[in-house]
Amino acid sequence: xxxxxxxxxxxxxxxxxxxxxxxxxxxxxxxxxxxxxxxxxxxxxxxxxxxxxxxxxxxxxxxxxxxxxxxxxxxxxxxxxxxxxxxxxxxxxxxxxxxxxxxxxxxxxxxxx
Amino acid sequence: xxxxxxxxxxxxxxxxxxxxxxxxxxxxxxxxxxxxxxxxxxxxxxxxxxxxxxxxxxxxxxxxxxxxxxxxxxxxxxxxxxxxxxxxxxxxxxxxxxxxxxxxxxxxxxxxxx
Numbered sequence: 001x002x003x004x005x006x007x008x009x010x011x012x013x014x015x016x017x018x019x020x021x022x023x024x025x026x027x028x029x030x031x032x033x034x035x036x037x038x039x040x041x042x043x044x045x046x047x048x049x050x051x052x053x054x055x056x057x058x059x060x061x062x063x064x065x066x067x068x069x070x071x072x073x074x075x076x077x078x079x080x081x082x083x084x085x086x087x088x089x090x091x092x093x094x095x096x097x098x099x100x101x102x103x104x105x106x107x108x109x110x111x112x113x
Numbered sequence: 114x115x116x117x118x119x120x121x122x123x124x125x126x127x128x129x130x131x132x133x134x135x136x137x138x139x140x141x142x143x144x145x146x147x148x149x150x151x152x153x154x155x156x157x158x159x160x161x162x163x164x165x166x167x168x169x170x171x172x173x174x175x176x177x178x179x180x181x182x183x184x185x186x187x188x189x190x191x192x193x194x195x196x197x198x199x200x201x202x203x204x205x206x207x208x209x210x211x212x213x214x215x216x217x218x219x220x221x222x223x224x225x226x227x
Contacts, residue, residue, distance in 0.1 A: 034215060043119075043206045043218035044157070087156075098145040098210035103157040 004088045009108040018075040020107050022088030025069040032093055033064060034101070035073045037084040044087065044103075047073065051093075078111045085109070116140060117209050119219030127227055128199060134192045134222045136163075136207030142187035143209035147216070148180075151204040163190040163207075197226045 005023040012018040024033065032051050036044040048055055048062045050071075055062045061074040075082055087106040091099060116139040124132055136146055144165045149157040161182055162170040169182035179201075181193040190209075194201050206221040 036218075038157075041204070041221070041223070043117075043208075043221045046215045046217060049215055093213075098143070098147075098216070100147055100159050100162060101208070101216060102159070103149075105156050 004090060004104050006086070006088055006104065006107045008105065009110070011110050011112055012075075012078050014080060014111050014113050015077055018078040018082065018109060018111070020073040020075075020086050020088075020109065021070065022073070023070045024088070024090050027068050027090050030092055030096075031090045033062065033068075033071045034089045034091060035060070035062065036087045036089065036101075037082075038087070038106070039081075039084045047086075078109075080111050080113065083109060083111045117207060117217045117219040119205075119207055119222050121222060122220060123223045123225075125225045125227065126197065129196055130226075132194045132197055132224060134194075134205055134207075134224075136190045136192070136209070136219055138188045138209045138211070141209075141211035143190075143211070144187060146184060146190040146207055146209045148182065148190075148192050149206045149208070151206060151221075157206060160192075163192075165190075194224065197224070199226045202226045 032049050034049040035047040038044045047059050050062045064071040085106040085108050118137045120135045146163040148160045150160050151157045160175045163182045163184040165184045171177045184190040202225050204221050208216045208218040210216045
């Protein structure tokens with residue numbers, strides 16, 4: 001599995017956009033970029049995933065660079081409830097079957113009032 | 114949406130006790146489920162892959178006789194921590210993949226061994 005690199009921690013003001021970067025320079029052609037987050041004492045929550053095109057859903061936007069070596073998760077209007085550890089993971093597509101996810105250390109995002 | 118449920122959410126027991134944790138897929142069938150362990154201030158570490166109707170696949174360094182996994186139905190996997198000791202205290206989390214959707218996780222089980 002491709003390895004990902006994320007900043008250890010980030011701070012963002014409430015109401016502002018939170019931009020979380022992730023480097024995945026060794027990503028393979030058939031690997032997707034997934035983002036999960038873990039709020040304290042809960043299981044990880046799926047946020048979004050993408051292959052090469054930018055993606056947006058009700059939670060966030062995912063911007064993947066053209067060379068696919070890095071990506072940015074954007075929370076457009078961060079709230080205090082977005083304080084969590086955010087994990088960037090690269091893995092093959094879900095339609096290729098259930099496969100384990102390898103978690104790195106993630107980015108601890110703190111939203112400040 | 115797809116939901117993965119874990120039970121219990123928290124358990125406290127004496128050293129030497131065996132503890133069973135259940136992981137259920139509530140609205141989908143899962144031939145494969147995953148068990149993770151998370152120590153304080155650390156990331157999730159995969160322990161094993163639970164396969165319905167066959168033996169689980171354990172990650173390197175995880176004792177299969179210590180952490181018994183049973184996946185007897187398409188909606189239930191159980192993890193039994195046998196003869197638990199204080200060093201087994203941790204946050205145990207399961208996950209499952211509903212069809213071709215991304216994996217969903219349970220809310221975890223916090224195990225404390227006294």
